[in-house]
Amino acid sequence: MSDTTGRDVAIRGGTVVDATGARDADVIVAAGTGTVVAVGPHLAKDPPAGTLVLDAGGCVVAPGLVDLHTHLREPGHEEAETVESGSRAAALGGYTAVVAMPNTDPPMDSAAVVRQVLDLGSTALCEVAVAGAITMGRQGTRLAPMAEMAALGVRLFTDDGNGVQDARLMRRAMEYASGVGVTLAQHCEDGALAAGGHMHEGEWSSRLGIPGIPAEAEELMVMRDIALARLTGARLHLLHLSTAGSVTMVAAARAQGLPVTAEVAPHHFTLTHAELAGYDAVFKVNPPLRTTADVDAVKAGLQNGTIDAIATDHAPHPQEAKEAPFDQAPPGMLGLETALSLALSELQLPIEQTLALLSWQPARVAGLNAGHGGPVTEGAAANLCVIDPADTWVLEAERLASRSRNTPYAGRKMTGRVRHTVLRGEPVVVNGEAQR
Ligand code: DOR
Numbered sequence: 001m002s003d004t005t006g007r008d009v010a011i012r013g014g015t016v017v018d019a020t021g022a023r024d025a026d027v028i029v030a031a032g033t034g035t036v037v038a039v040g041p042h043l044a045k046d047p048p049a050g051t052l053v054l055d056a057g058g059c060v061v062a063p064g065l066v067d068l069h070t071h072l073r074e075p076g077h078e079e080a081e082t083v084e085s086g087s088r089a090a091a092l093g094g095y096t097a098v099v100a101m102p103n104t105d106p107p108m109d110s111a112a113v114v115r116q117v118l119d120l121g122s123t124a125l126c127e128v129a130v131a132g133a134i135t136m137g138r139q140g141t142r143l144a145p146m147a148e149m150a151a152l153g154v155r156l157f158t159d160d161g162n163g164v165q166d167a168r169l170m171r172r173a174m175e176y177a178s179g180v181g182v183t184l185a186q187h188c189e190d191g192a193l194a195a196g197g198h199m200h201e202g203e204w205s206s207r208l209g210i211p212g213i214p215a216e217a218e219e220l221m222v223m224r225d226i227a228l229a230r231l232t233g234a235r236l237h238l239l240h241l242s243t244a245g246s247v248t249m250v251a252a253a254r255a256q257g258l259p260v261t262a263e264v265a266p267h268h269f270t271l272t273h274a275e276l277a278g279y280d281a282v283f284k285v286n287p288p289l290r291t292t293a294d295v296d297a298v299k300a301g302l303q304n305g306t307i308d309a310i311a312t313d314h315a316p317h318p319q320e321a322k323e324a325p326f327d328q329a330p331p332g333m334l335g336l337e338t339a340l341s342l343a344l345s346e347l348q349l350p351i352e353q354t355l356a357l358l359s360w361q362p363a364r365v366a367g368l369n370a371g372h373g374g375p376v377t378e379g380a381a382a383n384l385c386v387i388d389p390a391d392t393w394v395l396e397a398e399r400l401a402s403r404s405r406n407t408p409y410a411g412r413k414m415t416g417r418v419r420h421t422v423l424r425g426e427p428v429v430v431n432g433e434a435q436r
Contacts, residue, residue, distance in 0.1 A: 014056025064096025076105025087124035244297030316404030344416030
């Protein structure tokens, strides 16, 4: 580690890529203001004494990544993750902002808990935004005080982990959200249809004798909520979609001009239900890993613009919990430190398109686009990541910054890696190492 605090930063020799295109340029950042002060070729040739020079040779210099779907577990499950440890994992993964999911203990269904998480986030290694709960206790019966949470800056609301089952209540939530000017994000799962299931219902669940969750459990709620978005005019974001049918419905909704956005998680474009063959709960996740046809449809949705964002659904769980018998192990897998590399390795999209899915499009959905995902220009907030697209590496679970180890990608070879991350002008990751 070098002393990175309070020093101006020169990012030298990279290719800047943002929503406006690509150009070879150095980027100069002022520590005091946390903003980009200049972008142009050869600016960092001879930097003033005291400037911290970050080598970006062969690298892409981009707006920091934004994760719409992170479980930070604090308050309540600090044995799995804390705001600090999760934010360190995020920074190492190239993220400068994450949206913390509300299924904490207590849940984020009041201004008090939201304030607590925002306070913890104020010293974290990335910006921590909060998604508030739609209903009290995420129980799906009474609406949470969304306006009170929106007054603290909350822009997304979800009961994630649960879908809101009652269509009438969801309609009222949408009407309320529209009035407040916020977006509802749905965990699409019909609880009755999914009940008792632990993996995708299909060939592998039959073979393994594990009760399944049919694709229709997700698709029924996608269909219902698109209909409710049409009825109410509310903005709807669909979380972690996993089936071909869901992607088709989102494309149709968009073609009709409905205000619907959608995300998918890296495990849904890299893994299938065949991974469950060994009954290893590291592959247990909700929604579950699906079929090859679903993976192909999800990839096509990312390629053709139907899907707006890649979101990690980073869901840390302690080792003991994941080692419980398969039906008792909690669903969820880590994602922050592998999402970018998996996207670069598996999707083979032009770098601008990959970054759109990981940075500026999710920034817009989260309402974070004032400080994140914006073009790298003079005066912009210096929330940046520097990516070496050619760096080939093998994931070692023991080296993850997360407090948990439940990654399904241990031992996997990937191409493309974060070299540096700059948060509000401060280099929080330098040469792949967190600075605090
Ligand atoms: O697999 C999952 N894990 N899906 C969810 O919706 C919740 C998450 C968690 O919190 O562990």
